Each structure stands twice: as structure tokens, then as C-alpha cells.
Amino acid sequence: MKKFALALAALSLPTFVLAQQSGSVPLERVADEAMVKDEIAWDFVEGITTEVGPRQAGTEAEKRGRDWAVAWLEKAGFENVADEPFEMQTWVPGEVHKAEVIAPFAQPLVIQPLGGSASTGPDGITAEVVYFETVDDLRAAPAGSLEGKIAFISHSMTPTQDGSQYGFAGPARWVGAGIAASKGAVATIIKSVGTDLHRNPHTGGTGFPEGLAPTPAGALAIPDALNLERMFARANGRPITMKLTLTPRDLGTTTSGNVVGEIVGRDPSLPPVLVACHIDSWWNGTGAFDDGAGCGIVAAAALRVSYSGQPLRTIRVLMAGAEETGLWGSKAYSAAHLDEPIGVGLESDFGADRIWRFESNFRESNPELHRKLAKSVARFGVADSRIVASGGADINISRDQGGAIIDLQQDGTRYFDLHHTPDDTLDKIDIVQLRQNVAVWTQVVGILANEAGPIKPKD
């Protein structure tokens, strides 16, 4: 306890020590306090978005983000803080992102490249655009039919609380460019996979099949995609030609890293509680919703649990590097630590709006603990669920180990207004909802970190 109390005493951010009373404060009170007083999560997300800003995976900007997070974790009193390096293939967006309709209705459209897009070269390419209402319509296009053309793939996407529409709209981005390229398209543009009406494209990774050279691929802002659709309706069959200029680059192999830090538990022989997020962001926003908030939430929860006394198990924070361009950090962490059992893994990577549903993957194998956890967060407006938690991008290790996973589902109604856009900035975060996240996480992590028995017994 001594060492631990000292670590906290070193903490120089005064608002972080509100309830610190050497184990005398019940966990419930520490969690409740987060609802009205937590400043820790906000401090993290305000700090990293303001002092660092965008943190494109594998770049110098991401490195500054990791350095910033290391310093923050150390200042906040975490132990064993480190930036564990790994190598990755790094793509950067380049400088020029232009789509200009040339005929029949000349006007510029707002576009940004998709992650993995090839470059058109600085002089751009000019070609006829072929419109597909859905990715399935593109799939049905004959082989070779897009030779020399730009494919334009649309879709419709509805905001949903659970984010489930992403699965339906996502393929336009995930696989559309690859399908179009396989049919001869020289480039692909998509309606942004999102639910807003702002001139801020939604980027994100796109993939090309093995053996197929990547082509230029970009996301139009949704108003611009709607405009292009209207052009097709008004062109009466006249061809629509576009000049597209996108200049992303591959930087080859660079070094990224996973930032880790711990609240060390009383019994280091027990597998730790892993709370994860990712530190990188797309270049176009400042990574507030995705995922500065998530890192703030998990770090705040870990600290708050310690306010009610040193936990039995270690709580390990993992701020994974390079999630956005292929889960590089999460995979590297799993590869490096696969033989070190994790007691339970949780991640926060779906914005900063309120948690509404509790899910675990041990409801059958450890019903008592599941019930205890679910019951403990009902007072924060969180419902229990039969859905089997599968975890997210940042906790590959828990899936790889077949370990215990909890998903604290956040309200995603406006997540896809902001996802991967320039609009992902601090001003979108509602501190009231952010604090509810911290409260729920504190309660859940606090119970888990003090659980003596196996969290997911063999089932």
C-alpha cells in the first residue's frame, strides 16, 4: 500500500484526487462521484486533441500523441508506463484531395482519400463516372465493364443506437474499391459511410484483393454524393466526367507503439484487468470521439478504482497504436503478450455518448459475476443483455486467448455523424455523457479488479 499511496501522492493534477482516501471510500461512492465530478477523462481528451491534434497511424504525429499519453499517465500516477514499439506499413493521405465534375455540370465536390488509396499523381485522372446505387449493383456489373471508368458507389445509412447499420453500409467502403478495380475501374469514389449532412468526408480503410494493385479511392462528403446522384438524374444519359486528384503515399515500414500503464494490484499472480482504447486517429479530425474519449474513459476508470483502495488485480491500460489502418497495435500487443493471461478485457472505442447496455461473454459460465456486474450499473441507466460480448478492435489479445470480455455498449446514434471525419473534434463531446461512461467503467472495473476467482471459468 505504501508504494501505491506514494504514486498517487505524486499526482500533480489536483482534480484527480477528489476521493483519494486510502481505501476508505466504497467503490460505489467513487463511481457515483464520477457522474458529477470526473475531470480526468475530459482532461485526457481535451489535452491530446488540443496539444497534439490528429495522430495518423505510424506517423510522427502519432508518436507525439504516444509521448503525450506516456507523460500524462506518468503524471497521473500510473506505474510501469511504457511505449512498446512495433513495426507497421504506413500510409499517409498526402496533400491534394480534389474531385471536380468537368461535364455536363462543372463544379467541385468535397472528397478525401480512403486509407489504402493509391495516388492519381499530382496531375489527376479524368474519366467518366459510372453510378452504382449499392455495392451489390457494383458486384453485378460485368467483368471489364468499368475499364477506364471511375466507379461511384452509393448506399443509404440510418443512425441506430447500436451502430448496426455500419455493417450494412460499410462494404461500400471496405470492399467497393477492390470490386471496382477488379472490373477495370481506374478509381473509385463512394458516398461517405455516415449519417450526417455536412461537407466532411468520412475516411477509413479500404482493401484490395491479393494480387490486385490498389487504385485511387476516395469518399465524397454526403452532400456532395447526393449532388452527384442528382447530376445523374438530370444528365438524361449524358456522360458525367470527373477529374480526380488524390495524392496519398505509402511510407513503407515505420515504427509505431502501444502505450501501456498500470494500477498495480495487491496480487500480481492474478491475471490483470485489461482496459483498452486506441491512441491514433485519422489525419482529418483530432480524434476526440475516436478515440481520445475512450482513452480518457479507461484511464479515468482505472485511477478512480484506485481511489477506493489498491485493487486485488492489476489494472492495465492499453492505448493501442495504429488501430485505424489495420489494428497494427492490437495485433502486435497480442503477439507480444499472448502467453501472459489476461483476466478480462474491455475496450472503449465508440465515441463518448452514454453507455446503455452491458454485455459479457461469461453469462453462462459465471452467471453470478455477470449478474453482479449488470446489477451494479443499473443505477446509471445501463440495461443487461443476453448478447455475447465479442470485444472490439483494441483487445485482440482477449479474443486470441479465448478470455473473458465485457462490452459496455455506448449510444451510437450520432457516432456515424462524426466517425472518421474532420468533425471529430472535442466540441462534440458532452461532458455529462462522458462522465456517465467513467462512472459505469469505474463500477465495472472496480468489481473485476477485486474478483479473486477466475472471471470466465472454463465453460
Place this chain on the structure above:
Amino acid sequence: MKKFALALAALSLPTFVLAQQSGSVPLERVADEAMVKDEIAWDFVEGITTEVGPRQAGTEAEKRGRDWAVAWLEKAGFENVADEPFEMQTWVPGEVHKAEVIAPFAQPLVIQPLGGSASTGPDGITAEVVYFETVDDLRAAPAGSLEGKIAFISHSMTPTQDGSQYGFAGPARWVGAGIAASKGAVATIIKSVGTDLHRNPHTGGTGFPEGLAPTPAGALAIPDALNLERMFARANGRPITMKLTLTPRDLGTTTSGNVVGEIVGRDPSLPPVLVACHIDSWWNGTGAFDDGAGCGIVAAAALRVSYSGQPLRTIRVLMAGAEETGLWGSKAYSAAHLDEPIGVGLESDFGADRIWRFESNFRESNPELHRKLAKSVARFGVADSRIVASGGADINISRDQGGAIIDLQQDGTRYFDLHHTPDDTLDKIDIVQLRQNVAVWTQVVGILANEAGPIKPKD
């Protein structure tokens, strides 16, 4: 009547002739019908935003907009359609619009130049930023104190139904750069004058005092201005340096024009009803809210009035050129036509949301007509008002003549979310509210165009 009926019969847009029954339809029914059926205003604004897009004053793009409007008016059956040329000084935004914080918190911010901004040159300028919370704080800065610095002017702006906050927040844009330049600033950046939280700067004209050379001046998107404010809070007095690159250009004298068209009345000796809007837009949006919608509304109303029979007075539509960079068209129209009396002037230039208030400048001098008009639109949810109408940017001639003016005030609650931004696109227009505008305008213009006596008797 013959000629008039023929003109309407020539109309090839089928939805425009819903109610055309040679004078047998009461005005009230034609107005009511607009509430549920009008497609005319939408056709105009959809068409010009899709087929032309941005229409920066004095440029080739504005010319395409005027040509498009001339063709549309002719096809719709207007008579005496013309594009009346005038000369103007033309400013264009150029290609490069960048603001990069260099130290201590390096990251790019989203910026666009203000109309009238000078260029930094393609290599940009790097200087320390000095923060002013309001334009009054800037006014209080000592002479010479900004030598070699970039002034950053903030403000706060609240959405209001009547748009009155624009008067309080607007000076940061209107005069801020001039004040800063007079104190030695090498450039000025402002928090966008707007009420949204999207990464879309609000441009607009800025002015410099006589004899002072313009400096570069740009508007940060509001999230970026908030970020910069936080940087000042976190810098603890360390200087914040920025590299600013804005490359607008002056094109010198170019030719613009005012598009006009008429529904010719039965008595050409009576002064016409002038219904105005402006055809140009800032380059960054497609000019849907500002002011494609306004042009659609006034044209739709003029046509709809004709559905209840040829009006007594001529209804003249004025789609003014080059409003945004200095009311060039409105002033040129007044100069060219000052000796041709206008019976009454109205403009629509405040978005596309519902009309909520009726104002005239003849409530004292012609109370009967004021009451009749106000009463006629109460069924559309429009309130009467004692406010004396002063007209807007597009009807200089009515003010110059001291003539009758009516303001049909639109709800401005979300106007400054979109005003002068890239987000001013068709998708923002709510067709239900657009139709209410057409209904109210049809009712009011129909009464005015059939008024035999002077609309604003000498008072």
C-alpha cells in the same frame, strides 16, 4: 390575356401548371396549394445548385448561374427576361487556404479567406498569434502593438429566430481585420461568425479603412477557433506561432449582371411589384440557403400569382448579381432604374425556413392594406408586427426611391449554422418550410399585384 395564356402554355415543366385555369382560381386557393404541392421553388434551387453549383460574384461560374437562371425563367414562361450587365471589382479566393499552428502545439486548423483578404503569397507567413476575446478588446489594444503579429479575434454568437445576434458578432468579421491592420498586424484570423460546430468556415466580406492596404484575413471553423482558444489557455504564456497561407487574388474589373424577368400586368402604367433575391453565392458552398432558395421562392410566387389570372400590375423578378462582395448588382440595378418607380419591393434572402413575421413600412400610411396583407397570411402561421420594414441587400432601389417595402421574415434559428459555409447545400432545405415560403409570398404578392391604388401613399 391571350398572350399571357400562351406564355404559360409554353411552359414545359409540367408540375408548374398545377392550378393554371385562366383566372378562374382564387388567389387564396393558389397560395394554399403551394403549401402541399409547390415544386417550382424546389426545381429552381435544386437545378441551380446541381447544374451550376458555386457562383462566386463576378466570375465565370456566376455567369453560368445567370445563364442558367435566364433559361429557367424563359422556360417557365416569364417575359422580358434579360441579363442586365454591370461592371465590378472582382475578388477570388485562390487555391491554398491553410493555417498551421507551429508551436507549441503543432497541428493544422481549418481556415478559409474572408472576401477582400489579401494574399500571404504561396509561401505563407509565420508569426506569433495574439488572442482577443472580442473585437472590443482588439479596439483597446495600443497602436503599433500588433506589429508583425497575427491577430486572432473571437466572439460568441447565439442562434436567434430573428438573426439579431449577427449584429453583435458580425463586427469581428466586418471590421476586425481593418482594426488589426491599423495596429500593425500582418494578418487577421477570426472565429467564424456562425452558430454551428462543424469544420466549415464561415466566409464573408471584410473591409479595410481607406488608405490602409488589405492584409490576409481568414475565418477559422468554429471547432478550430475553440481549439486555438484552448491552446492559449494551456500555453501558460508561451507564444503561439502559426504559419498562415491564403492565396486570394483580385481580378480587377469584370462584368457581372442582374437577371430580370416579368409576369406582365394588365396595366403597364402602374409601378411594378419587385420581388428580389441574389443569384451569386460564395465559392465554398452551392448557394442553396443563400440564396438559391430565395430566387426559387420569389419566382415561384410570381408564377403562382399568374395562375389566378393576369395580375393588374407587373411582377418583376430581380435576381441580383454579385450581392455577396458588395451589393454590386443591387446598386447597379438602382442606378440604372432609379427613375422608374417601383410600387413595392420585397426580397427573400435569409434561407429557406418558415416565414414567421410580416413587416411593412406603410403600416401608418396605408393601414388598411397593411392589415389586409397581415391578415391574409395569418393562416400560414405568420404574425403581424409593428417593426418598420427596411428591406434587404437586393432591393436598394426601393430604399433609394423611398418606396414601399415589405419584409417577410424567415426563421433564422439555423441560418447562421450554414451562412457562407461549404455546408450551404441543397440537403439543408426542408421542402415543407420552403413551400410555406412560397404560399406566403404568393398570397402577399398576389394582393399587391392587384392593388390599384398607391401602395405607400405619401405620409
